[in-house]
Amino acid sequence: MNKPARKPKPTACSKCGNPKVAGRGLCRPHYQQAYRAGTLDAHDTKADRxxxxxxxxxxxxxxxxxxxxxxxxxxxxxxxxxxxxxxxxxxxxxxGTYDSGFVDATPVRQHLQKLGEYGIGQRQAAELAEVSRGRVTAILYGRRGEDRSGQPSSKVDRAIAARILAVRLDFGSLAQNAVIPARGAHRRVQALMTLGWTLTEIGDRCGVSVHNFSAMMRREQMRAQTHRTVAAVYEQLSMTLPPSSTTAEKQAISRSQNHARANGYRPPLAWDDIDLDDDIAAGAVESEETPEIDEVAVELALTGTKVKLTKAERDAAITEAHRRRWSDQRTADVLRLNVRTIIRERDRLKLKAWPTKELIHVGFEE
Incomplete structure (x- = not known):
């Protein structure tokens, strides 16, 4: 019985005419495409597109x-x-140097919300940061539409985050009777009290009686003009100690500082942005006893997990990150803190900066 004649071997791809045939009458790109698709039907390749x-x-x-x-x-x-x-x-x-370029959007969103409390809305914040309004909306509320989840963005581009976080309040552009949060003014007065300035002296320089000034310290909101007055006095006194030539003046300084210490007031240099910083450390009184440190919480924080740390635990986390030769920027990103805070705390803990060549920006190394 005669065997049927074999079909001649293809000399060119049946799809594109390429003379280099890999199999099934197809060139290598079309053969791989057909293999992935599971069919020899018409399909396109990178070359076709x-x-x-x-x-x-x-x-x-x-x-x-x-x-x-x-x-x-x-x-x-x-x-x-x-x-x-x-x-x-x-x-x-x-x-081991790969960086996606994205950071946690939570600090950026909180910053925008605080700006909104002072009357700086989405449009103005976007203009000041020189980013699109859609970016700001996505960070605050998420993207809308059929193919969008409607959830606020969890990550944001590092460059965009830096632009938004660089936006600062300009109280000079606010109307005199504009109502704003009193948080910034309260912090300024409390910071002056840590230096020994009394409410009476601060109120006199602001042109307000001590009774009205004490009432202002209990309010959650104030006029922008009052805030500007307190801020101007703060700029004059924040780097100056009160006079202490008489016994009465020394006693007044002592009472003011004791009151500030008992209530956990923070001194002027403790704030990165006295108007917008969080109140995490405010009101915390340092104990003379050795504080307990939760090692599990410290380790979780170093893995990027959002954990509430005590001051001692945060110091332990910064010390461990320094031992691992992490850069200040990476430590700040992982612990969700400002890089200036990391530098200040590292100096306080007397941890010397590593040479740039020895720093680890991404990854973990014992």
Missing amino acids: ADKPECPDDHKHDGSTVCYRNHGCRCAPCRARRSKEESLRSKQKAY
């Missing part, structure tokens, strides 16, 4: 990977940009 951009021509195809990821564009500039970023990412992961 190379000259078929699916996003507007005015987009900067080589400026970012937005067109490649979101619009499915496969033009030459988009593919080159994508390849460049993937190559860089692979190298950074191999060297």
Whole structure:
């Protein structure tokens, strides 16, 4: 019985005409595409999509990977940009220096909320930070739409976070009768009391009687003009000690400082931003006894878990991060603190800064 004649071996890809045939009458790219798809039916490859951009021509195809990821564009500039970023990412992961470029959005969201308390809304905050209003809205409330979860962003680009956190209050632009939180004024008066200044002396310099000044210290809100007056007096006295030439003056200084110490008031240099900083450390009185440290809480905090730490536990976490040769910026990101706070606390704990070459920015090393 005669065997049927064999079909001639294909000399070119049946899809694109490529003379290099890998199998099934297909070139290597089409063969791999068919293998992944599980069918030999018509399908396209990177080569087929190379000259078929699916996003507007005015987009900067080589400026970012937005067109490649979101619009499915496969033009030459988009593919080159994508390849460049993937190559860089692979190298950074191999060297242990990879950083996604995103940070926790919670501090940024809290900062925007505090700005809102002082009358700086989304639009003005976006203009001051030089970011789009959509970014600010996404951080505060999340994105809306059919394909959006509606949940506030959990991560935000590091550069955008730095711009928003750099926005500071400008009380000079507020109307005199604008009602704002009294938190900043209260902190300024309390800081002066830690130096020995009394409410009577501060009130006299503000042009307010001690009775009205004490009432102001119990209110949660005040006029912007009153805040500006207190802030001006604070600028004059924050680096000056009160006169102590007589016995009465010394007694007044002692009473004021004792009252400040008993209530846990913080001195002027304890604040990074006296208007917007959190009240975590305010009101805490240091104990003469050795405080207990929860080692589990410290370890969780060093893994990035949000844990409420005592002052002693925070010191232990900063000390451990220094032992691991973490950079100040990485320690601040993991512990959710301002980098200036880390530097100040490290100096207080007498921990010398490591040379730049020995710092570990990403990863863990014993």
